[in-house]
Amino acid sequence: MTDVLDRPEAGDTLRVVGTRPARPDGVDKVTGRATYGADFTMAGQLVGKILRSPHAHARIVSIDTRKARALPGVKAIVIGTDFPDQASEELAGGEGASNIRDIALNCLARDKVLYQGHAVAAVAATSSSIADAALALIDVKYEVLPHVTDVEAAMAPDAPLLDETRFTTGLETKPDKPSNIASRMQLKRGDLADGFASADVIVEGRYITPAVHQGYIEPHACVASFGADGQCQVWASSQGQFMIRAYCAKILNIEASDIRVTPAEIGGGFGGKTTVYIEPVALALSKQAGAPVKIVMTRDEVFRATGPTSGAVIEVKLGAKSDGTIVAADVVLKYQAGAFPGSPVGAGAMTALACYNIPNFLITGYDVVNNTPKVAAYRAPGAPISAFGVESAVDELAEKLGMDPIALRLKNAVHDGDKAAYGPTFKNIGYVETLEAIANHPHYKAPLGPNQGRGLAVGFWFNVGGESTAAVNIVEDGSAVVISGNPDIGGSRASMAMMAAEVLGLPVEHVRPIVADTASIGFSMLTGGSRTTFATGMAVTQAAQKVVEDLKRRAAEIWDVAVDKVEWVNGSAVCLDAAKAKPDLTLAAIAGQSAKTGGPIGATIALNAQGAGPGFGVHLCDVEVDPETGHVSVVRYTAAQDVGKAIHPSYVEGQVQGGAVQGIGWALNEEYVFDGKGAMENPGFLDYRMPVASDLPMIDAVLVEVANPRHPFGAKGVGEVPIVPPLAAVGNAVSRAIGVRMHDLPLSPPRVRAAIDAG
Amino acid sequence: MPHVVVAGGDCIRFTGGATSFDVEADTVRRLIGALDERYPGLGEYIDKRMAISIDGEIFQDPGHVPLTPETEIYLIPKIGGG
Structure with missing residues (x-):
């Protein structure tokens, strides 16, 4: 761990910033007194539950709620058509503008269900068992349609269309046929053909990352109370009470000042709680019932119906001179968006080459809808995915050139005054310092044991x-x-x-x-x-x-x-x-x-x-591979990051460690698995395997402080950078341990064992 | 006059494929207005979907920021996060 003193250093004028006081929320959390979303109750509250689609893609022919309404104890039932029909409109409410029609349709489907688990109807009843019984009495008639879950299958010209009116945007000419490709974007610099023509060495690879969930421990939960006078209150666990207010107001056509949202303690979000799923539904039920309504998702619902991040295909081609100068890069990103457009492919494209100063490149990104849950933000959305492809390719390039991985990156590193691949000129960045921190760390020169490999990868995030x-x-x-x-x-x-x-x-x-x-x-x-x-x-x-x-x-x-x-x-x-x-x-x-x-x-x-400084991370990972089973153990992990100024170093280290661990899980274990009907087969933590403390060594966090002059104390954002490099750091370590380049995540024992066997 | 480069996003839907422009404007708000006049709809798209990098610093909502003829301006997709 970084040795940052809990008292001011000599000559330091700061008395509090940079020290490690006890956290103000600590006692409540360890004693169980903290009030999370599911802990809140109101007198007379009803139990809200949601009926979800069994089909991955189907037209809703009819919904008959009469038997359910007749059940004693049932106080309210809402379906999609009970919400005002929304125009397709961008609404600023979360971190950027989101399409309010898509958000409303994701809360309750109207004409079609677009993934297995899509909400179709909701019930409020006096008990949980009555609510369950009522859900069973709702008769939904579906016309089942062909579905598509794989991103490249969804891009095919003959793929089942989620929306027959959707035409790809971002093309030079408007296409004449609808497509699941919602948009295409490109970033380019220089002349790609000239660049590759001047290269001495070329590496090329196709990489696959699965859809993964944010995996917050606390399921979504809320209590909503719609008063007789139209004054509403919502208690909910989320990453933004104002976001909930804005979305509920728009979806239900309520004046925003009539909704008061109280944030509950939050048991993890990681981007997944930056939108609404249940809050507008609970308010609609409460209005109809005239009583408060509480909805708490099950873990199964969280997996089936809330946002994972995209599964993706990443194609990378790099060209370099024999001295290691990278002269050309061609990157293609195909990201699943789930049921509605909005994958993080834009950020994936902008971050893909952000650490490198490359004269000729083309980055092409595709946002592709498919019959899986609508993706939601997940920690540095989009960046870990593109970084996995690019950093794997850079590692392969280092091997091919016989170069040290840090030396190769230093040779091509961006500095202050360089233009980022996404356009702007960098200022006050600490990337080189972060690379040097790892180069000078004892870990980098420590000997490896049998069946062990060492992987390095870098990552970037803008911060806002x-x-x-x-x-x-x-x-x-x-x-x-x-x-x-x-x-x-x-x-x-x-x-x-x-x-x-x-x-x-x-x-x-x-x-x-x-x-x-x-x-x-x-x-x-x-x-x-x-x-x-x-x-x-x-x-x-x-x-x-x-x-x-x-x-x-x-x-x-x-x-x-x-x-x-x-x-x-x-x-x-x-x-x-x-x-x-x-x-x-x-x-x-x-x-x-x-x-x-x-x-x-x-x-x-x-x-x-304004003036948030971008962050860079460099991660170093040692793994040991069991050649008989293909099981991968992370045996040592060091993560360095430019943090500007650590206000509370323990928290910053915790962010770095947490991001690294989530990335390791993405690399080794986690994936959405769908059956032939498009139903998720592993919607629980037993089958969707996230790392736990006993799986991993201590993550050694190295804080590099290159101050951001635009912040009073020099701080830069720190929460997202650390999940960007781990996928490739782990992948590169495994590839070097077994001598076979690994292209597909997760690096599960069967996949690693198969690669060893194929040699 | 300030030079504007589009880096990402779907601005070409409005510009017919053009990705860089010289625009006579002394504030970002006037620049967006001028772009919208030249390419109807682009102004609203920029307001809702694009961040603006001005001399290397990314602004999410920079309407008031003054511009000079030498100002470097990139339009990039608005950045969220997790």
Whole structure:
């Protein structure tokens, strides 16, 4: 682990930022007192349950709910046509604009079901067993249609069409036939043919990654109450209470200010809780029943009906000079979107070559609909997939050239002033420093044992800023409350409290961070995109600075000196007027007489944060392969990352470790498996195998701090970068261990054993 | 005058395939307006779907940002995250 001291280093002017205080949410979580989505209850609440399609693709001929409605205890039933019919319209609500019609149709199908598990109807009843019985009494008649789950099969001209009116966009000319390819995008630079013609060495590969789920431990859960006066309340676990408000308001045609959403504690999201599935349904049921309705998904429902990330095919061709200079790259990305357009292929394309300075390239991405659940964001959406292809190819290139993998990457690395493959010019990046951190790490030179291999891979993520609101209020005893609108999924409460404490000069334990509901704080974009510590942290810092200015003004008033004769030092006002020697005024002393100096002390800042610095990660993985079974064990793993400035190093290390572990699971175990009818065969954690602590060694996190000058403390987003390199780091390690290039994930024992046998 | 390059997204649906333009504008808001006048519908598409990189810094909503003739501008798909 990185040795970051829990006290300021010599010469460091920071007192709180960069230390490791106890997390403010820790006790609640380890004692079970934290209130997650499923823990909330209301008097008189009903049980909501959802009927889901048994078919991967079918037209809904009719839905007869009469028998179910007649069942005693059934209080409400809704189907898709109970929602207002939405126009196809982009709505800003999550991290970017999403098509509100698609989101509504994903919550409850209207004319067609597009995947096995697609919601068709919902029931609210006085008990769970009555709700189950009611679901069984709903008679849905389907016209079953041919389905397609594989991405390349879905792209074929004769594939079953999910939407006969969809024509591929992004082409030079409008096609004359509909297609499951929703869009095509391209990024290009230079002359690809010239580039490959000048290459001494060419590698080419076709790689496959399966659809994988975010795997949050807490299933989606909510309680919704639709008041007789039209005032609605929702308690839900999500990555954004304002996102839930916006989507519910639009889907149900309710004024947004009439919906108050309270964020529950969240048991993991990783991007998967950046949209709605059950909240509009629960509100519609509550309206009809006149009582609160609680819906809690089962794990089976989470797998079958909530977003995985795309399964994909990645084709990569690289050309290089014999000295290792990469002169050409051709990358083709085919990403599953699931039932509705919107795969993360755009980000996959933009990140694919972001670590490399290559004069000639073409990146082509396809967003392809198919009969699987609509994909949702998953930690650095799209980037791990393209990185698996590119980083595997770069590793193969290093082998072919006989070059050290880090030396090859350093030779082609982007630096400040280079144009990223997606266009802009890089500034204040720490990629080379991160590569050097691994090159100089003892792990890189440690000997390998029998049947072991070492893999290296790099990764990039943009990080974003965006809209945030935060308030800092001073309590009468001199402590402080920090209020933000971002659910804490990765330690944001701790970092908000620390940044406020740093500015106010308070011990961090005297600053209480709170995540507020939609009626109690101004708008904040959801927690995602590695934005919260950067953007909301900026709002908190500015609010605290505004409070300090006010405290100085009040001290000046109390002392009857000019305000420029007051300095704020370590939580106290210091009088600089030599003519009026005054003892320092502590924050508590000023707060205690706030009524005499203008009333309550507090400040709110709302901003749209810009200047998020991009992040780079370099991961090094040692594996040991059992040649008899093909089982792969990760025996050592080191992950270095440019983090800007670690506000709370333990949390940052936790992000790096968590991202690496999720990526290792993606590489070794996880995949959606469908039967011949398009039904998922492994919708549970027994058959969908995610790594657990006992599977893995300690992930050694190395924090490289190249400050972001646009953040008050130099922070960059850290949550997403660490899931980008692991797929290829593990794949490269396995390939080197067995001497066979591995192209398809997961690297399950049968697949590895087959590769060994095929030699 | 500022030079604009489209890097990704589906802007060519509006531009007939063009991916770079010189636009007379001194703010991003005016630049988007000018592009929309030249290619009807592109302005709304940019507002909803595109981020704008200005001299290397990615802005999600940069309407107020001033531009100079030397400003480097890339239109890239809006970036979300997980």
